Amino acid sequence: MQAQLETLGQLERRLDFAIPSADIETAVDARLKRVARTARIQGFRPGKAPMKIVAANYGLQVREEVLGEQVQTAFASAVQDQKLRVAGFPRFEGKPAEGDAFKFSATFEIYPEVVVGDLTAVEVERPVLSVTDAEVDKTIEILRKQRTRFDRVERAAEKGDRVIVDFKGTIDGVAFAGGSSENYAFLAGEGQMLPEFDSAVVGMKEGDTKTFDLAFPADYQGKDVAGKTAQFEVTVKNVAGATMPELDAAFAKTLGVEDGSIDALRAEIRKNVEREVKRRLTARGKEAVMQALLDVSPLELPRALVGQEIGRLIENARQEMQQRGFDPKEMPFPPELFEEQAKRRVSLGLILAEVVRANNLQAKPEQIQTIVAEFAESYEHPEEVVKWYYASSDRLEGPEALALEDNVVEFVYSKAKTVEKQLAFDELMGQQA
Known part of the structure; x- marks a missing residue:
C-alpha cells in the first residue's frame, strides 16, 4: 500500500492512502459467508438463505464494517511505516474510487518533539x-481553641467572646443586599467583621441596641457598597464567654491518647x-x-x-x-x-x-x-x-x-x-x- 504524507502545520499532518478494491471485496465476501451461517431471514431456516438474499439483507452493513476496519488497519500500517506518533483521533475522509482502489485521507496531529532545556x-x-x-506548642493551642466551649455571660462583650446579633444596614435610608441578618454569630474583636462593626459590639450587653455609621473600604468585595458609608442598627441577643480546655489528661484522652x-x-x-x-x-x-x-x-x-x-x-x-x-x-x-x-x-x-x-x-x-x-x-x-x-x-x-x-x-x-x-x-x- 502506498501512502503520501503532507505537512499542514507544525503538528498537523494529512496522510493519503489507498486500499485495493479487491481486498475490500474479498473481505466482504468472507464476512457475508460467516454471517450466512447464522442469519435469520424470514422464509428460510437459520443458515439456509441463499447468498444473494443474505447480501441483500446484510451487504450494506457488512461493507461499512469492512471498510471501517480496513481504513483503520491501513492507517495504522502507514503511520507505523512513517514512524509517526498520532495525538488524538484522526479525521478520515473518503475520496472517489479511482481504478481498482478506494482512496482515503486522514488528517491528524502528531506529538511534538520534547526538548528539555538546560x-x-x-x-x-x-x-x-x-x-x-514551638510548632508542637502552636498546634496544641490550635487544638485547644478548636475545642473551646462558650457559656452565656451577663456582662459586656469582650474580645474573644462569641456574640449573637441581629443587624440591619441602610445607605441613605435604603436597605442593601447582604446588609441585614438575624441571629448572626461571630467572635468579637477577632477580625471576622469590619473593624468599625467589631468595635461597636465590644462593650454591649445582651439586649443592648446601638446605631452607628460604618464606612466600607474602597476595595470592599461587595462592589455595590464599596467606598460608601452605611448606618447600622445592631441588637445583641447573646454574649458567651470562651473557655478553652486545660492541657491535662482529660484533654489528651479526647485526642485519642488512652492513658x-x-x-x-x-x-x-x-x-x-x-x-x-x-x-x-x-x-x-x-x-x-x-x-x-x-x-x-x-x-x-x-x-x-x-x-x-x-x-x-x-x-x-x-x-x-x-x-x-x-x-x-x-x-x-x-x-x-x-x-x-x-x-x-x-x-x-x-x-x-x-x-x-x-x-x-x-x-x-x-x-x-x-x-x-x-x-x-x-x-x-x-x-x-x-x-x-x-x-x-x-x-x-x-x-x-x-x-x-x-x-x-x-x-x-x-x-x-x-x-x-x-x-x-x-x-x-x-x-x-
Whole structure:
C-alpha cells in the first residue's frame, strides 16, 4: 500500500492512502459467508438463505464494517511505516474510487518533539522547615481553641467572646443586599467583621441596641457598597464567654491518647505535624520544579490533547459539584475556563515522560512500598490499608506516579541551582497544599 504524507502545520499532518478494491471485496465476501451461517431471514431456516438474499439483507452493513476496519488497519500500517506518533483521533475522509482502489485521507496531529532545556542555568527554590517544640506548642493551642466551649455571660462583650446579633444596614435610608441578618454569630474583636462593626459590639450587653455609621473600604468585595458609608442598627441577643480546655489528661484522652499522658500526646502531635509539614514541603517544592521544567521546555501542543484534557477537567468539575449537592446540569462549564490548566497539564505530562525516559527515572518497587506505608500510617489499621493497595495493580498507579514525580524532582534539584528557602511554620501551614 502506498501512502503520501503532507505537512499542514507544525503538528498537523494529512496522510493519503489507498486500499485495493479487491481486498475490500474479498473481505466482504468472507464476512457475508460467516454471517450466512447464522442469519435469520424470514422464509428460510437459520443458515439456509441463499447468498444473494443474505447480501441483500446484510451487504450494506457488512461493507461499512469492512471498510471501517480496513481504513483503520491501513492507517495504522502507514503511520507505523512513517514512524509517526498520532495525538488524538484522526479525521478520515473518503475520496472517489479511482481504478481498482478506494482512496482515503486522514488528517491528524502528531506529538511534538520534547526538548528539555538546560536545567543547570535554572534557579529552583527548595523549601525547608524543621519541626521544633514551638510548632508542637502552636498546634496544641490550635487544638485547644478548636475545642473551646462558650457559656452565656451577663456582662459586656469582650474580645474573644462569641456574640449573637441581629443587624440591619441602610445607605441613605435604603436597605442593601447582604446588609441585614438575624441571629448572626461571630467572635468579637477577632477580625471576622469590619473593624468599625467589631468595635461597636465590644462593650454591649445582651439586649443592648446601638446605631452607628460604618464606612466600607474602597476595595470592599461587595462592589455595590464599596467606598460608601452605611448606618447600622445592631441588637445583641447573646454574649458567651470562651473557655478553652486545660492541657491535662482529660484533654489528651479526647485526642485519642488512652492513658492521658501529655508526653504521649506531644509525641503523637509532633509525628502528625512532621508528616503534614513533609507533605506540604514536598508539594511546594514539586510546584517549583514543575514550573522550572515548563519555563525551560516550551512546547507546541496538539489541540486534540488539550481538548481531551479540557473534557476531563470539566467532567471532574461536574462530579465535584454533584458531590456538593448541586445539579451540574444547571452549572455552566465554559471550556475556555479550563484551557490554561489543561495546557499546563498536557505540557507537564509530555515533559515529565521525556525526563523519565531520557534519565531512567522509573519508580522502583521499594519507593512505591514506602509511599504506600506513609499513606497507611495515618489510619487506625495501617496493615489493612497496605493490603488494600497491593490487592490490585490499578490501586498502585497513584503511589507509582508520586514516586516517579519524586524522582523527577530530585533529578531537577541535582541539575539546577538549588537554593534552600527557610519557611515559617505559619506561612507553610497557611498555604493550601
